[in-house]
Amino acid sequence: xxxxxxxxxxxxxxxxxxxxxxxxxxxxxxxxxxxxxxxxxxxxxxxxxxxxxxxxxxxxxxxxxxxxxxxxxxxxxxxxxxxxxxxxxxxxxxxxxxxxxxxxxxxxxxxxxxxxxxxxxxxxxxxxxxxxxxxxxxxxxxxxxxxxxxxxxxxxxxxxxxxxxxxxxxxxxxxxxxxxxxxxxxxxxxxxxxxxxxxxxxxxxxxxxxxxxxxxxxxxxxxxxxxxxxxxxxxxxxxxxxxxxxxxxxxxxxxxxxxxxxxxxxxxxxxxxxxxxxxxxxxxxxxxxxxxxxxxxxxxxxxxxxxxxxxxxxxxxxxxxxxxxxxxxxxxxxxxxxxxxxxxxxxxxxxxxxxxxxxxxxxxxxxxxxxxxxxxxxxxxxxxxxxxxxxxxxxxxxxxxxxxxxxxxxxxxxxxxxxxxxxxxxxxxxxxxxxxxxxxxxxxxxxxxxxxxxxxxxxxxxxxxxxxxxxxxxxxxxxxxxxxxxxxxxxxxxxxxxxxxxxxxxxxxxxxxxxxxxxxxxxxxxxxxxxxxxxxxxxxxxxxxxxxxxxxxxxxxxxxxxxxxxxxxxxxxxxxxxxxxxxxxxxxxxxxxxxxxxxxxxxxxxxxxxxxxxxxxxxxxxxxxxxxxxxxxxxxxxxxxxxxxxxxxxxxxxxxxxxxxxxxxxxxxxxxxxxxxxxxxxxxxxxxxxxxxxxxxxxxxxxxxxxxxxxxxxxxxxxxxxxxxxxxxxxxxxxxx
Ligand SMILES: [Ca+2]
Ligand SMILES: [Ca+2]
Numbered sequence: 001x002x003x004x005x006x007x008x009x010x011x012x013x014x015x016x017x018x019x020x021x022x023x024x025x026x027x028x029x030x031x032x033x034x035x036x037x038x039x040x041x042x043x044x045x046x047x048x049x050x051x052x053x054x055x056x057x058x059x060x061x062x063x064x065x066x067x068x069x070x071x072x073x074x075x076x077x078x079x080x081x082x083x084x085x086x087x088x089x090x091x092x093x094x095x096x097x098x099x100x101x102x103x104x105x106x107x108x109x110x111x112x113x114x115x116x117x118x119x120x121x122x123x124x125x126x127x128x129x130x131x132x133x134x135x136x137x138x139x140x141x142x143x144x145x146x147x148x149x150x151x152x153x154x155x156x157x158x159x160x161x162x163x164x165x166x167x168x169x170x171x172x173x174x175x176x177x178x179x180x181x182x183x184x185x186x187x188x189x190x191x192x193x194x195x196x197x198x199x200x201x202x203x204x205x206x207x208x209x210x211x212x213x214x215x216x217x218x219x220x221x222x223x224x225x226x227x228x229x230x231x232x233x234x235x236x237x238x239x240x241x242x243x244x245x246x247x248x249x250x251x252x253x254x255x256x257x258x259x260x261x262x263x264x265x266x267x268x269x270x271x272x273x274x275x276x277x278x279x280x281x282x283x284x285x286x287x288x289x290x291x292x293x294x295x296x297x298x299x300x301x302x303x304x305x306x307x308x309x310x311x312x313x314x315x316x317x318x319x320x321x322x323x324x325x326x327x328x329x330x331x332x333x334x335x336x337x338x339x340x341x342x343x344x345x346x347x348x349x350x351x352x353x354x355x356x357x358x359x360x361x362x363x364x365x366x367x368x369x370x371x372x373x374x375x376x377x378x379x380x381x382x383x384x385x386x387x388x389x390x391x392x393x394x395x396x397x398x399x400x401x402x403x404x405x406x407x408x409x410x411x412x413x414x415x416x417x418x419x420x421x422x423x424x425x426x427x428x429x430x431x432x433x434x435x436x437x438x439x440x441x442x443x444x445x446x447x448x449x450x451x452x453x454x455x456x457x458x459x460x461x462x463x464x465x466x467x468x469x470x471x472x473x474x475x476x477x478x479x480x481x482x483x484x485x486x487x488x489x490x491x492x493x494x495x496x497x498x499x500x501x502x503x504x505x506x507x508x509x510x511x512x513x514x515x516x517x518x519x520x521x522x523x524x525x526x527x528x529x530x531x532x533x534x535x536x537x538x539x540x541x542x543x544x545x546x547x548x549x550x551x552x553x554x555x556x557x558x559x560x561x562x563x564x565x566x567x568x569x570x571x572x573x574x575x576x577x578x579x580x581x582x583x584x585x586x587x588x589x590x591x592x593x594x595x596x597x598x599x600x601x602x603x604x605x606x607x608x609x610x611x612x613x614x615x616x617x618x619x620x621x622x623x624x625x626x627x628x629x630x631x632x633x634x635x636x637x638x639x640x641x642x643x644x645x646x647x648x649x650x651x652x653x654x655x656x657x658x659x660x661x662x663x664x665x666x667x668x669x670x671x672x673x674x675x676x677x678x679x680x681x682x683x684x685x686x687x688x689x690x691x692x693x694x695x696x697x698x699x700x701x702x703x704x705x706x707x708x709x710x711x712x713x714x715x716x717x718x719x720x721x722x723x724x725x726x727x728x729x730x731x732x733x734x735x736x737x
Contacts, residue, residue, distance in 0.1 A: 031081050031090075031185045032157075037064040050075030051159070059095035059139045059181035066180040068105060068161040073174040076108075078158025081185055084148050087364050087395035089188045092157060093143040096134040100176035102169055105134040106160040107180075109146045129155065129360075130399065134178065145188055147362055147396045157185065198444035202280050205440045206245040211238060215280060217522065219273040219415070220510075222258045222265065227300070227420030228427065229271040230256055238272035244437040247272035247416040249299065251432050269432075273415030278509070278522045278538040281308050281409035283453040285445035288378030289414070291438040293333050295342040295371035296431030298424065300334040300417040303377055303438075305410035309526070309534035318505040318526045319534060324352040326405025328386065329361065331377035333370055334423035340431070342370045345377060347388035347396045351405040362396035364388070374439055383407060383452050408456060408533070414438060461502050461527040461535030465491040469523070470542045472590065475515050494527035494535065502527040508541060515543045547593035549586055552600050556582050559607065568611040568657040578606040614660040616653050619667045623649055626674060635678040642673040 033044030042053040045066060054067040066077035084090065098105050108131040130146040148155070159180040163173035204215050218233040229249060232238075237248050249271040256267045276282075282305065293301045307325030311318070319325070327350040335342045348361030366375075380387045380394075386406065388396040400406040416436040419425040445453065469488065471477075476485030494502040505526045513521040523539040559579050564572050585591055585599045626646055631639050645666070652658050652666045 029186050031084070032079060032183045035184060036062055036182050037066055038062045044079045046076075046078050046080070046156075046158075051077030053077070054179075057179055059179075062181070064181075066159060068159055068178040070175050070177050073161060073163045073165075073170060076158040076160040077180060078108075078156055078160075079183070081155050081157060082153065084153045084155060085187070086148050086153065087362070087393070089145050089147045089394070089397055090185055091143065091145045091188045093141060093182075093184045094159075094180055095139050095182045096142050096159060096178070096180045097136050097139050098134060098176045098178045099137060100172050101137060103135070103172040103176035103178070104163075104169060105173075105176075105178035106162065107132045107134055107142050107144075108158055108160050110156045110158075111154075134159065139179075139181075144399065145397060147398075157183065197446050198286055199446075199450070201285060201443045201445055201450075202282075203440060203442040204245070205243065206240050206438065207243050208240055210235075211240060211245065211274065216274040216276060217278060217509075219275060219413075222260065222267060223273065225417065225420040225422070226260060226265060227417045228267055228298075228425060229269040229416075229418040230267040231273040231415070232270045234270065237270050238274065244439055245274075245414070247274075247301070247414065247436040247438070249294075249416050249418050249432060249434040251429065269418045269427075271416045271418055273413065273417075275306075275411055275413040277306075277308070277310075277411045278524065279411075280443070281411055282381075282443050283409040283456060284381050284383065284449040285443055285453070286378055286380050287330060287412065287441075287443050288376060289331070289438055289441045290374050290376050291331075291436065292372075292374045293342055293370040294416060294431065294434040294436050295335055295369050296340040296428035296434060297335050297338060298419050298427035299342075299431065299434050299436075300332070300420060300423045301436040302329065302333070302413070302415055302417065303331040303441075304329045304413050306413065307405060308409040308411050308536060310411075318528055319536075323350045323357045324405075326351045326403075326408075326410065328379065328381075328406070328410060330379050330388065332422075334417075336423050340428050343368065345370065345390055347379075347398075349386065349398055349400070349403070349406065351403050353403060353405075360398055362388070364390045364393070364395040366390065374437075381406070382449060408460075409453075412441065412443075414441070459497045460533050461494050461496050461529045463492065463494040463504060463525050463527050463535055463537040465493055466523075466525050466537045466539045467491075468540045468542070470544060470592075471515055472547075472592070473515060473518055473543055473545055475543075477515060488523060488541070489525075492525060494525075496529040500529075502529060513541075518543050518545050544592065546589075547591060547596040549596050552582060552586055552596055552603070555600060555603050555607075556586060559603065562610075566613060568613055568659075570657045571606075571609055571611045575603075575606045575610060578603050611657075611659060613656065614658050614663040616658075616663055619649060619653050619663050619670070622667060622670050622674075623653060626670065629677075633679055635680055638673075638677045642670075642677060645669050645673040 034042070037045065037053050037058070045053055047053065050072045051066065051068045053064055054069075055064055057065045057067065059065060068075045068077055092107070092109060094107060096105065096107060109129045111127040111129060129148075130144055132142055132144055134140075134142055146155075159178055161173055161176070161178050163170045167173070202215075204212060218238065219231045220233055221230060223231060230252070237250060239246050239248075249269050251269055252267070257264050258267065259265065287305070289303050291301075291303070305328040306322070307320065307327075309319045310325040311321050327348075329346060329348040329350075332346040332348065333342050333344060334346075343366050344363050345366070346361065346363045348359055350357070350359045352358070376389070376391050378389050380389065384399065384401045386398045386400055387394045414436075416434065417423075418434075419427055469486070471486060476483070478485040478487045478489075488506045489504060492504050492506070494504045496502055507524050507526075509522040509524055513519075520543075521541050523541050525537045525539070527535045529535075556579065559575060559582075562575075567575075582599050582603050585596060623646065626642065631643075634642075649666045649670045652662055
């Protein structure tokens with residue numbers, strides 16, 4: 001007896017050890033009951049009419065596994081997993097196989113309880129959290145992570161066989177046995193990448209006076225979702241205050257009616273929406289904001305992205321529409337509950353896959369109202385996954401490794417909607433004006449994220465030759481139908497990564513923009529390569545008013561009243577030159593205001609530099625007088641001096657551009673030189689001349705020269721007359737004394 005029990009004990013111990021080896025592999029925190037299908041009563045596994053636990057097949061040691069057998073194309077074997085935590089990531093690992101080449105089974109994880117999705121008012125039952133194809137004909141490990149992130153603590157994991165009769169693999173699916181074994185589900189602890197590994201790429205701290213329109217553009221008007229607000233660019237609804245961007249919803253005095261889907265739609269509120277389109281793209285990295293949300297039933301603050309290839313409405317533009325462009329909702333908090341409390345932030349991606357619209361996502365429920373304080377809302381985006389975080393909690397992860405929409409650039413959007421399809425049209429107006437306050441938006445990347453983004457851009461179409469364009473009001477723009485006008489594509493080219501030339505499209509944003517209105521619009525240049533990858537480049541088209549030319553016209557009229565003879569030919573001819581140019585500017589309908597203003601300045605300067613023509617009457621008279629003198633009478637030295645000054649004087653007199661000062665100067669030099677003339681020693685006039693004292697002689701000479709009489713005889717006569725009268729004056733003075 002003792003011996004037997006010892007043997008039994010040893011056997012039992014060995015069995016326990018064997019079991020423990022298995023348990024070690026399954027890990028103690030495996031949430032799957034009967035993980036290896038080996039228990040007697042098939043505990044845990046749901047067996048429908050086709051899927052069941054089978055004897056005689058097992059992965060590794062053991063004798064049992066789950067099977068979805070042949071002769072069916074619609075069946076499953078699976079298990080409900082209870083007591084999951086919301087907003088938590090789990091990892092499922094299984095061994096699985098199919099026994100027919102070309103067959104496929106699906107490892108699916110579904111939400112299977114109270115519906116967490118009330119999107120657009122349509123509850124979605126049986127939401128697939130994640131699925132993976134099983135195609136190996138040998139046992140193989142299949143594994144993925146999923147995030148509850150929902151109002152759920154229960155999922156259903158299953159191996160599914162399903163094919164439609166028309167599917168190409170229908171026969172193979174129907175024929176095969178699909179097996180599953182060793183199912184492990186365990187919680188994954190999120191690992192945050194350390195903060196210092198991120199480099200800031202772009203940010204707006206909203207610390208300025210006004211919204212930075214080099215970073216953002218406004219969305220205006222009616223935009224989407226039958227929402228009840230009109231987006232405006234007014235400073236009442238979009239402004240910076242205390243370091244925050246404030247998007248504020250206000251009630252309109254009168255509703256504005258627009259046509260949506262052929263029906264009248266009333267907008268009762270004004271609100272704000274801004275986006276980084278055309279200014280900043282984001283592709284892989286952390287995109288984060290710190291914000292204080294609105295509460296109150298009907299309000300719907302959001303922080304989200306759209307693919308940058310999103311079509312820009314324009315008839316010339318190329319791009320993709322929603323949902324083909326892809327959308328990442330970093331934060332959406334539509335206030336649905338009647339009490340108006342806002343405690344839930346939603347994380348969703350919308351995309352197009354295999355030609356059909358799909359979405360996945362989750363939510364985070366916070367203990368407090370999100371309108372009570374500032375919180376951080378962000379995503380960490382890599383080529384493999386997008387993780388959503390709230391403050392420092394990662395609450396949802398989406399595997400995007402095979403979703404093309406999230407392997408290309410997006411742009412960022414911030415808006416405060418009122419009403420619409422999600423929160424419904426009952427609005428708590430007691431909350432108006434409602435403020436959505438954003439402290440900052442940042443975009444940062446690790447080296448790996450940057451390298452992945454750089455690789456995308458290096459292979460995307462490159463557009464060159466794009467430049468800002470300025471036109472005058474009313475300038476026609478070249479149309480696709482060939483109607484002539486300004487060619488927005490002039491000099492613009494695009495090539496793919498191999499240098500192959502691509503077609504470029506251009507559109508204005510908004511498309512309703514035309515050049516009859518003064519202002520700015522965005523020009524969106526788009527090129528697509530053969531593999532469907534888009535490249536985009538942006539520029540600004542500025543329409544300016546026709547120039548005002550009144551001042552120029554008046555100035556031209558004034559100039560035309562001036563008389564050529566009054567001014568030096570040089571300055572006059574410059575003025576005439578500028579006048580001709582001014583007249584051209586006046587006539588030309590393609591000049592800018594600054595050209596007109598500059599022409600006015602030039603013409604004014606030209607008028608200002610006009611020089612009055614000099615009066616040379618006296619100079620000419622003096623030259624004439626001197627030319628009548630007899631050189632033989634004077635000493636060679638003094639005559640030569642006079643002759644030399646005379647040459648200069650003649651040159652001055654002949655130059656019509658000389659100034660009055662130049663004329664006066666040369667006249668004075670001429671008079672001086674003439675006054676310094678000395679008669680030769682044997683001059684016939686020396687007799688009476690010697691009767692004068694030296695000073696009298698000098699004075700007399702000066703006077704003679706200054707009166708500048710005509711002939712040598714006349715001069716002599718004058719000299720003599722003056723001499724006699726001098727003597728007479730001197731005599732008189734003596735007598736008087
Ligand atoms: Ca087994
Ligand atoms: Ca700030």
